Amino acid sequence: QSALTQPPSASGSPGQSVTISCAGTSSDVGGFNSVSWYQQHPGKAPKLMIYEVTKRPSGVPDRFSGSKSGNTASLTVSGLQAEDEADYYCTSYAGSNNLVFGGGTKLTVL
Amino acid sequence: VQLVESGGGLVQPGGSLRLSCKDSGFTFSSDWMSWVRQAPGKGLEWVAGINQDGGAKYYVDSVKGRFTISRDNAKNSLYLQMDSLRAEDTAVYYCARGMITVIDWGQGTLVTVSS
Numbered sequence: 730q731s732a733l734t735q736p737p738s739a740s741g742s743p744g745q746s747v748t749i750s751c752a753g754t755s756s757d758v759g760g761f762n763s764v765s766w767y768q769q770h771p772g773k774a775p776k777l778m779i780y781e782v783t784k785r786p787s788g789v790p791d792r793f794s795g796s797k798s799g800n801t802a803s804l805t806v807s808g809l810q811a812e813d814e815a816d817y818y819c820t821s822y823a824g825s826n827n828l829v830f831g832g833g834t835k836l837t838v839l
Numbered sequence: 840v841q842l843v844e845s846g847g848g849l850v851q852p853g854g855s856l857r858l859s860c861k862d863s864g865f866t867f868s869s870d871w872m873s874w875v876r877q878a879p880g881k882g883l884e885w886v887a888g889i890n891q892d893g894g895a896k897y898y899v900d901s902v903k904g905r906f907t908i909s910r911d912n913a914k915n916s917l918y919l920q921m922d923s924l925r926a927e928d929t930a931v932y933y934c935a936r937g938m939i940t941v942i943d944w945g946q947g948t949l950v951t952v953s954s
């Protein structure tokens with residue numbers, strides 16, 4: 730049950746786009762279309778932003794999008810806004826009824 | 840806020856604690872439920888999951904044999920019995936709706952394991 734690999738930090742200026750990667754293996758990210766992304770502001774509970782690799786829950790702006798290539802999933806935030814500054818976590822089903830999270834990426838809006 | 844946790848606190852190593860989560864919504868009995876924790880300043884870690892009728896329960900390796908997840912659909916409540924607690928179990932524990940995809944989170948309850 731190894732954690733997925735995310736960059737510890739990412740940044741961009743308002744209006745720009747930023748992409749956060751989530752690297753796994755063929756046993757998790759690459760093996761299932763079950764990647765989700767969560768946004769967490771300091772002191773708050775996480776919030777679901779993307780599920781099943783590319784799907785967006787109701788109420789999540791379409792500036793947020795997800796994708797996957799091989800064993801790596803990605804979250805792209807377009808048109809960065811100040812309120813997007815937060816920690817972002819990816820997660821994937823890893824088979825055998827296990828779920829693994831990434832270590833998290835702190836997104837800074839410059 | 841639909842999911843409200845309770846039961847956290849300070850406990851000595853080797854001790855026990857029981858967390859509860861009350862769902863004020865209307866879909867509890869139809870939902871997989873999970874517990875996810877976050878150690879201070881660290882990332883999220885899935886701890887345990889349970890299916891709709893409580894017949895299937897799953898755990899991360901580090902808590903197997905020590906933690907027990909359960910639910911009472913008549914009370915719209917989820918529980919986590921934590922025994923043989925260790926310092927590394929110190930974290931905010933979140934009640935979560937879903938397992939593979941967590942669609943809803945509680946605000947969390949802090950568990951501190953320290954002498």
